[in-house]
Amino acid sequence: MNRKTILNRRTFLSTSAAASLTLATPGLLRANTFPERNIDVYVPTAEGGGADRNFRAFTSIWKTKLGVDFEPGYYPGASGRVGYEIYMGKAEPDCYSLIFGNMGPEVLNWAMQEPTFDVDDYFYFGQVDVDPSVVFVGAESPFQTIDDIVAEGQKRTLTVGTSRMAHPASIGILALGDQTGAKFNLIPLAGGKNTVAGAVTGEVDFSVLTSGSVIAAGDAVRTLLVFGENRVGERLNNAKNINEVYGMDLPEMLSARAFGIHRAAAEAYPDRFARLQETFAETFEDPALLEAYVASGGAPEYLRMGGVEECAKFKAAMLELGAKYKPLLTGA
Amino acid sequence: MKIDPDRPPRHLGGELIIPALAVVFTLYFFSTIWNSPWTAQVSAFSLGGVLLLLCVIFFAKALGMVAKGEGSLTFGNVVTYEDLRTGRLGLIVTTVGYCWLIDDLGFTLATFLFLWLSMLVLSRFRGVGRVTLTSAIMALGGWAIFIWAFDTRFPRGWFEATMEAVLKNG
Amino acid sequence: MGDTAALLFSVLMDTLGYWWVMIPTIFLGLIVGGIPGFSAANTIIILMPLTLAMDLQMGLVFMVTLYCAARMGAGIPAILVNIPGTAGAAATPLDGYPMTKQGRGQQALSISFVSSAIGGLLTTIIALAAMPLLARVGFYMHAVEMIVVMLFGISLIASIAAQDMIKGLIAGFLGLMIGSIGTDVVYATPRGTMGFLELYDGVPLIPALVGLFAVSEAFIIIEKKVILSKKGQEAMENPSWAATFEGVREALVRWKHIVWTSIIGLVIGVIPGAGASIASFVAYQQSRTFSKTPEKYGTGHIEGLIAPESANNGVTSGTLVPLLVLGIPGGATAAIMLVVMQYHGVSFGPSLFQRQPEVGYGMFMAMAVSYLLMMLTIIPLSRYMSRVTTVPTIYLAPMIISFTLVGAFVPREYMFDMYLALAFGVLGYIARRTGYHVAAILIGVILGPLLETYFLRALKKSEGDITVLFSSTIGNILWVALVVSLILPAVFDRRRKRKELVTP
Incomplete structure (x- = not known):
């Protein structure tokens, strides 16, 4: 324990020293042409x-x-x-x-x-x-698959969290609504963080967002559909491409x-x-x-x-x- | 409210500045949302509506007070001779100058000049040495924290450029 | 259970081993917290290379300590020179600064330190014990419920306006209108922006805060030699430790007050998206509502200082709960912590406590230890810090102006924000000279946009049906509580007057 502390302190000090050195070093050696x-x-x-x-x-x-x-x-x-x-x-x-x-x-x-x-x-x-947009729900959501969402959306209007209206993800979910007749009401939640939070806490029925932020949310959320190709498999819960599931021809969002x-x-x-x-x-x-x-x-x-x-x-x-x-x- | 005969009349002109600003701003605000979707309008129209109503009530009240001689349309509470005596006017000028010049002179130099001049104006040009020292320390301290340590994007000028060169080659 | 206790103990020991990181970080936090515009979040970003170079546990201790210390540091200039450096400290000067003017700056500082530290420590322990339960709060507090919570804070305008109702309300509603500047939160239509792109995201808070409070005050204080009143100057002539201890004692005897206002902070803090500014105004309003002497608030009343300070530190521990239990950060600092910890391979979400319990417990432990250390290291400093108030105004006023204008620039690094702070300074100055309450304007500017956000969200969800406001059970309970808390002061007042009549 003690030994570890000393080592860490040394690392701490040397990192700070290294950081200040980096700040003080002049730029890299430069060639005479662009860029100077x-x-x-x-x-x-x-x-x-x-x-x-x-x-x-x-x-x-x-x-x-x-x-x-x-x-x-x-x-x-x-x-x-x-x-x-x-x-x-x-x-x-x-x-x-x-x-x-x-x-x-x-x-x-x-x-x-x-x-x-x-x-x-x-x-x-x-x-x-x-980075494709995805449809995801909070870990405790009753929706297990995208079909659950579509079926429910055909019965009542579902609220959908999105980071802002003018976002490819919003277009993706509107296109899904057009295709299936499900009704979706977009709720802009201002930013990826809040969009994830909205789905997790049940402020909205589910959310759509760029997949990077969804992957970062870990097992707090479950991804159900990708507006494009799922290139990361398991990390997006093996969710499928919208075009594959609904026979659509939507460009990747x-x-x-x-x-x-x-x-x-x-x-x-x-x-x-x-x-x-x-x-x-x-x-x-x-x-x-x-x-x-x-x-x-x-x-x-x-x-x-x-x-x-x-x-x-x-x-x-x-x-x-x-x-x-x-x-x-x-x-x- | 009871009328107090000993109380000097209120400077209602001054008191009307804020409501007048409020009315102008609210009307301008309304003009920007006239053709917008309902989401942009709903709260602004309701809040602005209440604000306009409050201002109208206050204008009416003020007019009534002027008619009764309880107030006058003067600005004695906003602008006084005190402003000149205390150096407030001077401070306002240096502050505006500071905001205006910082972009050209750079953070450190503008801050030094602002502090130096305002302190001199306020102290009526006494204690020049002390004022110079204080402003120099403050400006350099600001440079050390904001520019050297935290590398914020404050406007850089002659001083910052020189220091950068000195630090790089020194 | 035994396992958890053993784990907690070992985490505590590990954390204590980092005292040499924590103590310098506390001072760094105090400084960045005290500079308007700086916050724990942007300091962590600026020091990101250093933060990332630390190992996980050290980085964690560093970030948590910085977060707590910065929160506490923001209270210092708010109390001493009327500069609230962050929105979370906006309610602190309401009673803190009048205390300073009375020469009780030293007491005010130690009251603020004690209530921050105890409030922070207590809510950390509660959060640790009741984490799973607290994390559920966010599942019930949605847009509709938050509208009512915001109204608790906004109703303060009415209490502040009590002396001259119509002028107070004009100030408050003007603030709310100014707060409406910016794009609407649903369709992003720009409103009232006067063509400035810099205003599209709404009026930035720090320029509004420092302009209205500090810049305008700087133009007023030059009428006097020092900011202290006559009596205050006498009190400050012989500084002694006694004043510090008096402050500590005054805070400690009001321990109940610290407890319940910090719990308000904790509960609001665990709601993702809600923050310290809401919590401190709501706590202040609640404190005033249940006070026997509501008329003393705003004049340097101790409870009026304790409430916002313990509440905003309650928020600090609260924001960790959704981060650790649900994997969603409760605020800006928590979001940055998430980024740093993900870099170290910590993956957040409900299973964090099964996979890496030492990370979860470690954060709370770091928080508890840093509050303990802060109590020991900061309180003695109040005696020296309060000396600032004896600096002649000819030096102090220009320093306040340059300090705050610079602070207005820092968060977004736009020159525009400096001009904006100056404009708010002029507005604040006119308001002060003509008897309009700047605090009422400010509450409107800070809470107005938040209220509108929740309001529009609720309306958009219900597709425009206004009855949605009364559609939830918890919401309706809160509505009743709001009405009660608006009526209660009047009832208390009448009862007191009747008593005074009976016992002359």
């Missing part, structure tokens, strides 16, 4: 959340390819719009400023309320991962994290942009990425590289879905 300094990344979600975790894991490898570090700034306001409009909007378009956004809910939000910038001012060039850049920057500095793209692709080839992902507690199954084209397709699909469901999601 660290890259600023605007993250339009809160620090400590899922985006933060994935960002740190991914850039811990990417920085070894690019030779400079990534400096994140977290700007979560107004469903991410503060990050896009105020901060990314004011940053110099010189390829030294990137945005690490979520092409799912953030783009969907633009379809609901037009932002002050042109949605084509920025474009995504590097998709890091995709994904949250997809991706790096974006000013269109003006990519056009003015094509060589810089090419360097970013190259090193981004190299990062995916490095086996260390998988390790970093697992170590950070992320699901490596969700890593999926996407380039400019895939991202543009994703964004367009989201804007289209948003336009289709706009009346239901905005109450207009």
Whole structure:
């Protein structure tokens, strides 16, 4: 016991020392070409959340390819719009400023309320991962399968917790309602944490959410259906794909994290942009990425590289879905 | 309420500032939700409605008091000669200046200047040495906590840049 | 049972072995708690690399101690210079600051420390013993029930407004309207934002808090040499330990008060999403309702200080319950703890106590031990901390202003929030000079958006049917209790007056 304490104290002290040393060390040795300094990344979600975790894991490898570090700034306001409009909007378009956004809910939000910038001012060039939305219940819920929910929903309107109306998960459950005739009443519970809590405590009949937060909730919840492919099996209680169960043709309802850049920057500095793209692709080839992902507690199954084209397709699909469901999601 | 003949008339002009602001703000608020879904309207219309009603009652009461000579439409409770004498006006100016300049000068320098100037204004330019020392210690302490230790995104200026360079190469 | 006792004992011993982590962390917590805008949650985030580098148990002890100490630290500037650094401390200056002005700052601090520590310790023990039961509270307190709980806190506006009802209500409703700024919680329609994206998520609390309370006060205090009254200055001339002990004694003789207000905090704390701000206002309102001297609240009344302080520390232990029993964090700090512990491979959920009981018990034990250590380390400091009140206002006022404007910036790191704090300072200043209660505005700003959230959630669930408000048994019991607690002071008052007539 005593020995352990001493060791721990030493570790404690040395960690603090190491931490302060890291703070004081000058940047890595830098090449003479792009990039000459660290890259600023605007993250339009809160620090400590899922985006933060994935960002740190991914850039811990990417920085070894690019030779400079990534400096994140977290700007979560107004469903991410503060990050896009105020901060990314004011940053110099010189390829030294990137945005690490979520092409799912953030783009969907633009379809609901037009932002002050042109949605084509920025474009995504590097998709890091995709995470499907799921239907889940609290551990004590009487619903055991998705069929129970649908059967009950055909008898009475069920309340469904969602993190916000303009979210791919909300669209998924509305589509299920259209298909089966079950009636669902979406209740926005403001954030993943509250959406899980709502399902667990019975505030709502069940909830829909991006699967990462559902996996993190452990055995407090049970997943019943995935709006897409279940890539993690047991960790989502082997829940099935909606298309498989109901013979539907719904696109995957994904949250997809991706790096974006000013269109003006990519056009003015094509060589810089090419360097970013190259090193981004190299990062995916490095086996260390998988390790970093697992170590950070992320699901490596969700890593999926996407380039400019895939991202543009994703964004367009989201804007289209948003336009289709706009009346239901905005109450207009 | 009993009328107290010895009490000076109330400065109702001052007392009407808050209700007047409330009415303007509430009407503006209503204008932003006029065409919104019911969820955006329900509580704002009910709260705002009560607020407008309260303000109208207060306006009527104030008018009645003015008519009876119990109050006057003056602002003696908000703006007085005291404001100049105590340096309050000066402090307001330095505070606004602080908010305005911090973006350009950076956190540490702006804080130092703000503290230094306001303390001098309030002490009527006595004890310059002590004021300078206090403001320097406070500004440097703030720099040490907020910028050096916690690395918050306070506006950086000339001082922060110099210190960063010194720490990096020192 | 014997197994659990043995496990608890060994966890206690392990925790005590970390005293060398806890003591520095207590001081760190006091500092970050005292700086407006900082909280345990954002400190843990800032120190994340350090936190992650610690082993599980040390990280756990570190986070829990920081959480408790920061909560206690927030009371210090609230009492001494009218700066509540977090929403949870918003009710503390109501009686704490008047005590300071009377020269009883030292007593006020030790009262706050004792009631925080005892309230925290007691609720930790209750939470540990009744965890499975307490975790069920969240299953019964849904939107409808929470509406009534919020109304308990909001009804304080009416009590504060008692002297000049119409002006008090104008202040309160203006606060509620300001609190409505931001997108509506269902369809995210922006309202009253004046075009500022920074206001889409509602009025940020810290700028409103420090602006209304502290910045406006700084402009007032410069009329006097020091913030103390004449009598207060005499009292502060000869500082002695006696004042500290007096505070300790004054708190201890009101132990019953500490117990029940901290239990209010605990019960509200275990409801996911509800927080310290609700708890401290509800506790203050309840304390006033059942008081024999409700008119003394707001003038430096000891019970008025004990209630919010023991309640917000009750919340601290309460938020751990849903985290440990259900795997859902009760508040922001608990959410960060969850992230850190998941990094160490702890998986949360109902089976945590079967798989890793030492983690669950360890958190409560760390909390209990840190409250014990805090009692020993902090109380002696009140004598020195209270000296701040003797600093001449020519120095104090600019310091308060820069300190609070800076604090307004910290939580979101927007320059906008600094300007907002200044705007709230001007509003607060005008309100003070023209006889409007800033506390009434503030209660509206803090509790208004929460009330609206629960209200809209309930209405959306019932698809617009307003009778949903009276649809639950617990809700209806709470409604009755609310009506009773609104009528009770008047009844007490009449009875007292009648008694005074009988016995002249």
